[in-house]
Amino acid sequence: MAESNFVDYVKIYCRSGKGGRGSMHLRHVKYNPNGGPDGGDGGKGGSIILRGNHNYWTLLHLRYQRHIKAEHGGNGGKDKCHGTDGKDVYIDVPCGTVVYNAETGKYVCDVTYDGQEVVLLKGGRGGLGNYQFRTATNQAPRYAQPGEPMQEMTVIMELKLLADVGLVGFPNAGKSTLVSALSNARPKIANYPFTTMEPSLGIVGYHDNKSFVMADIPGIIEGASEGKGLGLRFLRHIERNSLLLFMVPGDTDDIYKEYNILLNELRQFNPEMLDKHRVLAVTKCDLLDEELMEMLRHDLEAKFQQDEGDHQHPVPIVFISAVAQTGLNELKDVLWQELNSESNKLQTITAEDSLVHRDKEMSLFARELMDEGENVDIPDDDEEVEDDFEILDDYEIEDFDE
16 A cells, blocks of 8 residues: 655754853963953754644655754854854744644644644754953853753644634545535545545636635544544544535435534534534535435524524534535535624634644543554654763863863
């Protein structure tokens, strides 16, 4: 089986640079034996900075980049020479990347728009040289500051796709067929469950050169929020979607029951997802006649009205058939209307502070790492890390240069 190019989960050890130490030096040259202090400051260590880049849509470029380290700052020198600053390291990530601490499962930061820069680990400041400590009463200070220590962290980077419409449905509900019918995306389509093994995005064209982005994720089964099937791994890709399109086949015994099973899985995974607008698309309606569709519509509308308190926005119902190309224009009209409704503005849904990221549950975190093929242990170059710590602990003041 060929390795997938879609990578939405990586584990990386990151380390910023330590600050260079200040120089403790007294100027002592011919004809000027009491030249005074002239020790320069140390340079600052490099930082690790995340940068949003819309040209990336997966974390594939980071899959084999397991250790990212910034440069240390240079030490100060005599004649008030400033130490060189360590270079910052920029990590380009796709928009929608969320970072967690791999040891504690705590949420660290996220990158949501192109060009956004987030300092993941700050480099240490350089120490002051003894030239900075000269005073009228202490004209020959014989001490200097050490540089600030580096920072290190093993992080988990998760990608949560940024799309306008997210498709939610059981396997074989017709999600991939709909995406291929509405856009130029060509996901794999076959008559067996879990045909879709990785998310795909499609740009759906609308009137007057308008468009919106639709995200297709692998099918959800009952118990997906507990790790069954593929749902747990891919449910996060619809957390950022501003509109959820539920898809239930028309030949299902109980459409409303299946809709509620899907809704419950989202509730178990993240209760905040219930605040999003929803649309119900009854698929494969080419198998139904007009009279049966009207009966199903009235029955579903009645049940939704009974549960009106569960959701503050009414759930539109659309009958479609991607194969027969019926109901697709009506579906696009409904989706566009819901996306641009006053209560569902895209700017408020995708704003930085609108999505609250929950910390990882440590009881499930180890299993999640193993499912992604990651080692639960922290990086394997312990010797190099220990050496760095020995440098950090070496705070002795430089000997006086005769």
